[in-house]
Amino acid sequence: MEPINVSEYEALARERIEAGVWAFYQGGSDDEVTLRANRSAFERIRLRPRVLVDVSSIDMGTTMLGTPVRMPIAVAPSASHAAAHPEGELATAHGAMVAGALMIASTVSNYPLEEIANAARAAGGYTGEAPLWFQLYMYEDTSLTVDLVQRAQAAGYRAIVLTVDLPRLGNREWDKRHNKLNPGPPQGYRAGNFKTGTDGDGSPFNQRLTWKTVDWLRGITPLPIVLKGILTAEDAALAVQHGVAGIVVSNHGGRQLDGVPATIEALPEVTAAVEQAGGKCEVYLDGGVRRGTDVLKALALGARAVLVGRPILWGLAVNGSAGVTSVLEILRSELELDMALAGRPTVASIDRTLVRLP
Numbered sequence: 001m002e003p004i005n006v007s008e009y010e011a012l013a014r015e016r017i018e019a020g021v022w023a024f025y026q027g028g029s030d031d032e033v034t035l036r037a038n039r040s041a042f043e044r045i046r047l048r049p050r051v052l053v054d055v056s057s058i059d060m061g062t063t064m065l066g067t068p069v070r071m072p073i074a075v076a077p078s079a080s081h082a083a084a085h086p087e088g089e090l091a092t093a094h095g096a097m098v099a100g101a102l103m104i105a106s107t108v109s110n111y112p113l114e115e116i117a118n119a120a121r122a123a124g125g126y127t128g129e130a131p132l133w134f135q136l137y138m139y140e141d142t143s144l145t146v147d148l149v150q151r152a153q154a155a156g157y158r159a160i161v162l163t164v165d166l167p168r169l170g171n172r173e174w175d176k177r178h179n180k181l182n183p184g185p186p187q188g189y190r191a192g193n194f195k196t197g198t199d200g201d202g203s204p205f206n207q208r209l210t211w212k213t214v215d216w217l218r219g220i221t222p223l224p225i226v227l228k229g230i231l232t233a234e235d236a237a238l239a240v241q242h243g244v245a246g247i248v249v250s251n252h253g254g255r256q257l258d259g260v261p262a263t264i265e266a267l268p269e270v271t272a273a274v275e276q277a278g279g280k281c282e283v284y285l286d287g288g289v290r291r292g293t294d295v296l297k298a299l300a301l302g303a304r305a306v307l308v309g310r311p312i313l314w315g316l317a318v319n320g321s322a323g324v325t326s327v328l329e330i331l332r333s334e335l336e337l338d339m340a341l342a343g344r345p346t347v348a349s350i351d352r353t354l355v356r357l358p
């Protein structure tokens with residue numbers, strides 16, 4: 001039976017994904033307080049719909065850093081898509097482009113970024129051009145960064161998304177337990193962007209990243225820089241000062257520091273700080289987005305768009321590229337209905353008055 005919502009995809013994916021990969025996909029850190037909060041915080045927010053508004057036509061189109069997209073819902077960067085499906089990120093890119101959604105490809109994809117870009121272009125985007133951004137992890141070996149950024153630029157990626165919440169890997173105990181039982185990388189693992197096929201060609205994550213690194217990164221590429229993993233007003237203000245084009249309010253899907261707020265709880269202080277800094281910086285959110293109403297709530301609190309992580313992997317595992325398209329279409333059609341029921345026929349009409357915080 002065709003899944004009718006994102007949680008049905010989750011249940012089906014669980015049946016298909018090997019236990020070690022499932023542990024890697026689903027797990028959060030420590031006691032998974034933040035992982036659960038990402039969902040429960042959405043559920044605590046109430047909507048304030050307006051009635052007697054003409055909702056005969058709903059327009060979900062928007063732009064992300066100037067790139068037109070069919071929906072304010074994009075594919076979050078995640079590692080190792082080949083563990084879900086042999087076509088890995090190529091299928092994800094195809095599925096996202098068919099849906100008209102922007103995709104952020106991860107540094108630790110199983111396929112090289114050039115092949116992902118080709119797959120996206122072959123599928124044709126919403127406007128005929130592939131809306132793709134590249135997510136960057138920085139390793140101790142800086143030459144790897146320069147190389148990745150130049151390659152991403154040459155391959156037509158439109159922004160660099162620097163992930164700033166992973167100086168080290170969080171304490172993911174599902175993974176630990178599984179790796180003890182079954183040592184070795186997850187099935188299907190090969191870091192497609194690196195010569196040796198291992199993450200960062202074996203170079204460890206760089207723990208010395210600072211705001212100076214952000215300035216340096218801006219200096220080596222004309223592409224806009226987005227920082228992923230910001231949770232406070234203080235860091236949002238610094239991001240604006242350092243000229244970044246976008247911020248992703250993210251706790252890495254509850255996989256890094258446990259006990260940080262749900263992203264929807266952190267969003268208001270980040271958007272307020274960006275506004276106060278007079279910033280033209282766009283703010284996005286990821287973490288726990290599973291329903292159209294979650295998207296509505298994030299947009300009401302100032303996000304320009306949301307990213308979805310695990311649901312994309314579930315769709316990919318269940319039905320390859322068509323599964324990715326289907327997950328995005330489900331979220332999009334839920335959002336369309338929700339906008340109509342909320343009396344908000346355009347993305348621009350979704351404002352702060354739509355929500356009541358707990």
Ligand SMILES: Cc1cc2nc3c(=O)[nH]c(=O)nc-3n(C[C@H](O)[C@H](O)[C@H](O)COP(=O)(O)O)c2cc1C
Nearest residue numbers: 025076077078079106163252253287288308309310
């Ligand atoms: C299996 C998995 C792998 C991930 N890999 C990356 C990655 O390579 N780079 C990155 O910036 N974020 C990564 N993330 C975090 C996601 O980009 C995103 O922040 C998170 O999944 C959003 O939460 P959600 O899964 O609840 O939608 C990963 C998340 C998961 C679940």
